[in-house]
Amino acid sequence: MCRLDGARDAEIALVVPSLLQLTDAGTFSVGERGVPGWSASGFARRVGDAVPFSLGPEMCPAEELTALLIMWVVGEVVAREGEQPRHLAVSHPAGWGPYRRGQLHAAMRAVGLHDVTLVPEPLAAAENHAVxxxxxxxATLAVFSLGSHAFSASVVRRAPNRTFELVNHVEGVDHHTGADFDDLLLGLVRGRLGKDGHVSAAECEAAKRAFGPMGQSVVVSGVEIARDEFVEEIRPSVDHLVGTFTRALGPAQPDAVLLVGGGCRMTVIGDALSSSVDCRVLAEAAPEHSVAKGLAVAARLVLVGPDAEPEPFETSVLVHTREASLRFPVGEAPRPDDDEFSAPPPRPPVDVSPLELPPRRVKRVTSVLKPAGRRSGSSSRSRDDDEDGR
Structure with a gap:
């Protein structure tokens, strides 16, 4: 969130996994992966898909699940701050057209969220950098985005009115993402343990983040994996990502490359990009938060206007910023006592409570959220239920 009466920079108020689980009572629990077949993840990027998610006996469109999660997040922040937000900004992939954006807007209106601006992810990352x-x-900025399940490469330009505009964008399709790198590390560990060995995906994700730039090793389930061994395993995937990124740049010569997404915590990504582009490669200590913080800044700018505050004194074109949370370039070896990239930052405490059903506004939304028992015990429905279904 970004405060109207405070600094321009945004602060992280809440971090919770994008997971929803349908309960027997017909409510959703948030942030915890539950019984298979009753929980959903990755729905935000599937807004507008014709195939809904199957949760127990219910069929839930991706845009409705996304709107419910946003509604829950807003409710949690309101409970902590004691007031409603003046404006809300929500990110989406840069490749979305009017149909997907319209579907998400309609779903958010159905749960009572009206003052909303949709912002393409690379523009949000650029706004966060411009703070x-x-x-x-x-000036142009390139955005290299690598998350758990998505990769994209974008070029944005600073407009004269101090906003940003999208110049080019490529959405990765057959590229490895953060979850795939976890699986590659998992394969290395299982190869040492044998078929009877047990290792969790969570252990591999934490170990992947712990690889430093100086050739250190990590231990996963009692197995030591050297950094060079892991880098050798993922090198073809990294080269594929960087190759797609450089092609997306085309003839553009960006002033800087912004790394966003949790997958960019791997220092090998910054190393590969630094050797492939003739500009600075920049990343926050927690790149997975860059887009969300940029959204809060964008929501503030909607209310106060882009000219309300002076720009930072330093320039991203000529000099390096001295902001402590940024590295220039990422490929530089950090000091031995610097462990910013070895572990994720502590998350704010989150007391996850069940998501209460929204008031009955749109028949389709409420019918999706009926308790499971109302449907599971009968093979036919009443005429009223049929009417609601249509």
Missing amino acids: RARVVPD
Whole structure:
């Protein structure tokens, strides 16, 4: 969130996994993966898909699940802050067209969220960067986004009115993402343990983040994996990502490359990009938060206007920023006592409570959220239920 009466920078108020589980009572629990077949993840990127998610006996469109999660997040922040937000910004992939954006807008209106601006992810990342470093008009920034399940490459330009515009965008299709790198590390560990060995995906994700740039090893389930061994395993995938990124740049010569997404915690990504582009490669200590923080800044700018505050003194074109949370370039070896990239930052405490059903506004939304017992015990429905179904 970003405060209207405070600094321009955003703060992280809440971090929770994008997971929803349908309970027997017909409510949703948030943030915890539950019984298979009754929980959903990855729905935010499937908004507008014709195939809904199957949760128990219910069929739930991705846009409705996304709107319910956003509603829950807003409710949690309101409970802590004691007031409603003046405006809300929600990110989406840059490749979305009017149909997907319209579906998400309609779903959010159905749960009572009206003052909402949709922002493409690379523009949000650029707004977050512009809070710390001056970006002059017509300067270009490239955005390398690597999350758990998605990869994209974008080029944005600073407009004269101090906003950003999208110049080019490529959405990865057959590229490895953060979850795939976890699986590659999992395969290395299982190869040492044998078929009877047990290792969890969570252990591999934490170990992947712990690889430093200096050739250190990590221990997963009692198995030591050297950094060089892991880098050798993922090198073809990293080269594929960087190759797609450089092709997306085309003739553009960006002033900087912004790394966003949790997958960019792997220092090998920054190393590969630094050797492939002739500009600085920048990343926050927690790159998975960059887009969310940029969204809060974008929501603030909707209310106060882009000219309400002076730009930072330093320029992203000529000099390096001295902001402590950024590294220039990422490929530089950090000091031995610096472990920013070895472990994720502590998350704010989250007391996850069940998601209460929204008031009955749209028949389709409420019918999806009926308790499971209302359908499971009968093979036919009444005429009223049929009417609601239509």
